[in-house]
Amino acid sequence: MELPLKAPASSGDMKIRYEIKAKKLSYWLSRRVDDFSWCFWKETSAGKCVLKNVNCEARPGEILAIAGPSGAGKTTLLEALAGMIPPARLSGNVLVNNKAMDPGHFRRVSGYVAQDEFLFPVLTVEETLMYSARLRACW
Numbered sequence: 426m427e428l429p430l431k432a433p434a435s436s437g438d439m440k441i442r443y444e445i446k447a448k449k450l451s452y453w454l455s456r457r458v459d460d461f462s463w464c465f466w467k468e469t470s471a472g473k474c475v476l477k478n479v480n481c482e483a484r485p486g487e488i489l490a491i492a493g494p495s496g497a498g499k500t501t502l503l504e505a506l507a508g509m510i511p512p513a514r515l516s517g518n519v520l521v522n523n524k525a526m527d528p529g530h531f532r533r534v535s536g537y538v539a540q541d542e543f544l545f546p547v548l549t550v551e552e553t554l555m556y557s558a559r560l561r562a563c564w
Contacts, residue, residue, distance in 0.1 A: 442485035443521055443534070445506055450517035452476040452501055452510065475501045478517070507537035536561055 454473045475498045483489055483506070491499045504510050506519060508528030519526045536558055544553050 441534075444485060444523070445483045445526075446518075446520040446523070447479055447481045447502070447506060448518045448520065450476055450479040450481075450502075450505060450515060450519065452498075452505060452515050476505065481506075503537070507535065508532055509537060 452475045454475055479498075479502060481502070491502065493499050501510070505515055508519075508526060508531050512519070512526075512528065521531055536554075538554065538557055544550075545556070548556065
């Protein structure tokens, strides 16, 4: 699916709006392999479940909050919705405007600011996000 980078010229002041949905989204972390695990063959679990059958929806014009305790998977969910986690490592569906998300195209029309990204101390949060958006537009 090819997402448009700009609104059509005839649309006037209308902006393209995107709706993002996750349906039965699951993500497992790979099991850590230590130095001696190859010596002993034993069946173990595949890893730690970070997201399990998550359903969510973000509609245009909404302000949302994702809340939960440390380690609950909030950042992982946002990374999955932003296309930062390869689709092959996820089960379930991430949809943009009810179509399967193509992460490469979606990243061109959206921005994801990681929680550990550097913030400028002299700028407000809004100014920092605008700076990031304008910088992305140059690429």
